[in-house]
Amino acid sequence: MSVPAEQVGLRARKKQRTRSALIDAGVDLFLENGYDTTTIDEIAAQVDISPRTCFRYFAGKEDIALAKAAAFDELVVEALRARPSREAPLAALRHAVLAMVRDSATSEGVRRFLRIQHLINKTPALLAGNLRRTAATEERLTTEIAEREGVDPAADMRPRILVGVVYAALRIGMEAMCADPSRELDRMVELVERAIDLATAGLPESWGPDNRTW
CATH class of the missing domain: 1.10.10.60 (Homeodomain-like)
Incomplete structure (x- = not known):
C-alpha cells in the first residue's frame, strides 16, 4: 500500500x-x-x-558545526547556476557570492553569522573540516564556470583560478569583518565586495580564446 x-x-x-x-x-x-x-x-x-x-x-x-557554512556554499552554487548564461564569469560569480553573503547574514543575523565564522576559524578541527568542505565547493563552482564558458577545466586553468581567487577574497573579507567593530549588514557586504574587487582587479570580464591568458 x-x-x-x-x-x-x-x-x-x-x-x-x-x-x-x-x-x-x-x-x-x-x-x-x-x-x-x-x-x-x-x-x-x-x-x-x-x-x-x-x-x-x-x-x-x-x-x-559546519552545516550552516555548507548551506551557504550550496546556495552560492545554486545562485551561480541561476545567473544569466551570457553573463561574464567574474561578474556571475561575484554577484552569486555577494547575494548569498547578504541573504545568509540577513536570515541568520549578522552577529550570529560572524560568531559562527569566528568559531570555525579559531577551532583547529573545524578549520580543517571547513577547508575540506571549501575545496569541494570550489571544485563544483569550477565545473559550473567551465561549463558556462564551454571549456575543459582539466586543460584550462582559468575557471579554477577565478574561483580560488574569489573564495580567498571572501575569506579575507569575512576575517576583516570579524575584526571590525561594526556589526552592520551593509558593512559586511562592503568589506567582502571590496576584497573581491581588489583580488580580481586585473582580471577581465570576458575571456579570450587562448587559455594561456585571460
Missing part, C-alpha cells in the same frame, strides 16, 4: 525541522561552551531526542 503524498510531505517537513533544530542547538552550545567540550549527547538533549537519532541526521558534531 502506497503512503499518501501528504504523509510523505509531513514526514519530510518533520525531519527538516529536527535537522534545523539540531543545527541551532549545536551552534548555541558551541558558542556558549566551546566546540571541544560540547558533546552529541548534550546537543541531542536540547532537541529532546536520543543521541542515536541524532546520528541519523549527522555523522558527528563537526557536521553540525
